[in-house]
Amino acid sequence: MSFSNTDKETTMVFSETVSDLKRAFSIFEAENAGGFSVTRNFISFSPIFLNFLKQDWQQRKGFPTYLYMKIFTIASLKGGVGKTTLTVFLAQALQSISPKSKILLIDLDHNNNLTDYFLREEDVHTIESHSVAKAFQGISPLSELPIRSEKFNLDCIPTTPKLSKVSLSVAWDAGLQSRFRKQIRSLSYDYILIDTPPALCLELNIGIFAADLVLTPIGFSRWNIQGYEEIKEVFELANETLDKKEKIKLLPIRTMVSEKKADAMDDIGIHFAKTFIPKSDSIAGAVDLGKPLSEKNAQIFETLAKEIR
Numbered sequence: 001m002s003f004s005n006t007d008k009e010t011t012m013v014f015s016e017t018v019s020d021l022k023r024a025f026s027i028f029e030a031e032n033a034g035g036f037s038v039t040r041n042f043i044s045f046s047p048i049f050l051n052f053l054k055q056d057w058q059q060r061k062g063f064p065t066y067l068y069m070k071i072f073t074i075a076s077l078k079g080g081v082g083k084t085t086l087t088v089f090l091a092q093a094l095q096s097i098s099p100k101s102k103i104l105l106i107d108l109d110h111n112n113n114l115t116d117y118f119l120r121e122e123d124v125h126t127i128e129s130h131s132v133a134k135a136f137q138g139i140s141p142l143s144e145l146p147i148r149s150e151k152f153n154l155d156c157i158p159t160t161p162k163l164s165k166v167s168l169s170v171a172w173d174a175g176l177q178s179r180f181r182k183q184i185r186s187l188s189y190d191y192i193l194i195d196t197p198p199a200l201c202l203e204l205n206i207g208i209f210a211a212d213l214v215l216t217p218i219g220f221s222r223w224n225i226q227g228y229e230e231i232k233e234v235f236e237l238a239n240e241t242l243d244k245k246e247k248i249k250l251l252p253i254r255t256m257v258s259e260k261k262a263d264a265m266d267d268i269g270i271h272f273a274k275t276f277i278p279k280s281d282s283i284a285g286a287v288d289l290g291k292p293l294s295e296k297n298a299q300i301f302e303t304l305a306k307e308i309r
C-alpha cells in the first residue's frame, strides 16, 4: 500500500486490502454522505476518512450489520463432497486473513459433523440446549444459541441428530425461512458460515434463503453436476422473492480434484471460483482428526477466502 499526500486529499493505491477497505467504506458512507469517489482500483478520499480508518471499525457497534456482515451457505445435494470440510477451513482461513473478525458457524445438518469439529469438548446437554432446532421451534432466538469455542476463537450454533425430526414438525410454518433470514441479519458478526444437509429439505431451503453467497462444492462426477442443477433451482426460487439488492449469489467450487481434472471442469460450461480444493489425504486427515491444515493447504483456503469474502 502506498500513500501520496496532497493538501486537500489523500490518495491511496491498494491491492490486497481492497475488500477490507470496501467494507470500511460502506460504513463510512452510511455515516458521512458524499465527499469521496471510488473507481475500480483507486480510492480518493478526505482526511475524515483516514481518521475513520484508524479506528477499529470492525469492532464498531451500532452500524447496520448488512454493511459489513457476510453470510455464506455451503450447499450440495451430494454427501461426502466436502461441504463440512469447506465450512471448517474457510472459517479458519477468514480468521487467519482477517484476525479481528467475529465469526459464527451454524450447523444445519443433522449429521452434525461441523458441531463435532468445533465443539468436540462440549457436553451433549449443552449442545442440545443450544441446538439450532430451538430457533426452528421458536423456543430461543438465534442470538441466545451461539456457543463460544475459545480454542478456535469463534462461535458455533450446533445441532444434533434430532434436527430432522424437529424440521418435520415445523414444516407447516411458512414464515420460518424469512424469519430465520431476518434473525440472522440481526446478529452482529463479520462472517457467518452455514453448513447444510445433502437433501432437498427444510434445513437446506432455510440455509440457502439466509445466505448472501451460496458456495456449492462440485467434484469431478456427472452426479455432482446434476446435483448442482437441483441446487440452482432452489437458489433461483429463493431469489424470486428477494429485492434486487438482496439477491443471493451462487458460486460453485471445484473440490477434491486434481489440477488436471480442475482444468477439464473449466470446459463444462459452469462458472467456477478460480480457486479449487485439491484432493488431498492431508486435508481429509485434518478434518477427520480435528487437526490444523498444513501450511500449503491452509494457503489454498486463504486464497479462496480472499476471492470470495
Ligand SMILES: Nc1ncnc2c1ncn2[C@@H]1O[C@H](COP(=O)(O)OP(=O)(O)O)[C@@H](O)[C@H]1O
Pocket (backbone or CB within 6 Å): 078, 079, 080, 081, 082, 083, 084, 085, 086, 113, 255, 256, 277, 278, 279, 280, 281, 283, 284, 285, 287, 288
Ligand atoms: N480435499 C479433500 N481431499 C480428499 N478428501 C477429502 C477432502 N475434503 C474432504 N475429504 C474427505 O471426504 C469426506 C467427506 O467430506 P465432508 O466435508 O464431510 O463432506 P460433506 O460435508 O459434503 O458430506 C471426509 O471424511 C473427508 O475426510
Ligand SMILES: [Mg+2]
Pocket (backbone or CB within 6 Å): 083, 084, 085, 109, 111, 113, 195
Ligand atoms: Mg457434512
